[in-house]
Amino acid sequence: MSKNKVELSPDQHEELLRILKDRFENNMNRHKGLEWAKIQTKLEANVEKLWSLNEMERTGGEPDVVEHDEKKDEYLFFDCSAESPAGRRSLCYDHEALESRKKHKPENSVIEMATAMGIELLTEEQYRALQKLGNFDKKTSSWVQTPSDIRELGGALFCDWRYGHVFVYHNGADSYYAARGFRASLRV
Structure with missing residues (x-):
C-alpha cells in the first residue's frame, strides 16, 4: 500500500474517531470493562489501522471493539453491522x-x-x-x-x-x- 492510501485527512480522522466512540458507548455489552480513552490512544498511534477501520466503516461494516488481548495489548474489532456489510x-x-x-x-x-x-x-x-x-x-x-x-x-x-x-x-x-x-x- 502506498503511504497516501493509508492516511486519512484530519477531518476523516476526527469523524471516524467520533463514529467509533459513539458506537462504543452505545454498545457497552460488546466490550464490558474497556475504556474508550485507551482504545483511542492505541488507534492514534496506529494510523494505518485507523485507515483500515475507515475502510470497514466505508463499506458498511460498522466496526466495534469486541475484545482486548491483555498479553499483546491489542484490541480486536469486528464488523458489527446487523447484516453482512x-x-x-x-x-x-x-x-x-x-x-x-x-x-x-x-x-x-x-x-x-x-x-x-x-x-x-x-x-x-x-x-x-x-x-x-x-x-x-x-x-x-x-x-x-x-x-x-x-x-x-x-x-x-x-x-x-x-x-x-x-x-x-x-x-x-x-x-x-x-x-x-x-x-x-x-x-x-
Missing part, C-alpha cells in the same frame, strides 16, 4: 475462484478485497463469538475463512444466523450472491 457483497471467495469464472464475473473476491483493506476474514470461531454479542446476518450470510482442504476441492464456507442458531454452509468458491458478503476483524 453492503459494500462487500456479490464477491466470490478468492482470486482463483474469480479467474475460474468464464461468464458473469463479480468485480472482486473476498480475499483480495480484505487484503487491500488490511483486514482479515472472520474465522468460524470468531463468527460464533460475534453471534454471542447479538443476532447478526438474519437476512444475509457472510463468507468465513475456509480451511485449505475444503478450498483445494473448490469449496468455501459461509455462515448465517437462522432459527436461533449459527449455521455453517458450503458453496463453490466461485459463487457469489447479492445477499452474501464478508465480515472481518482487525487487531490494533
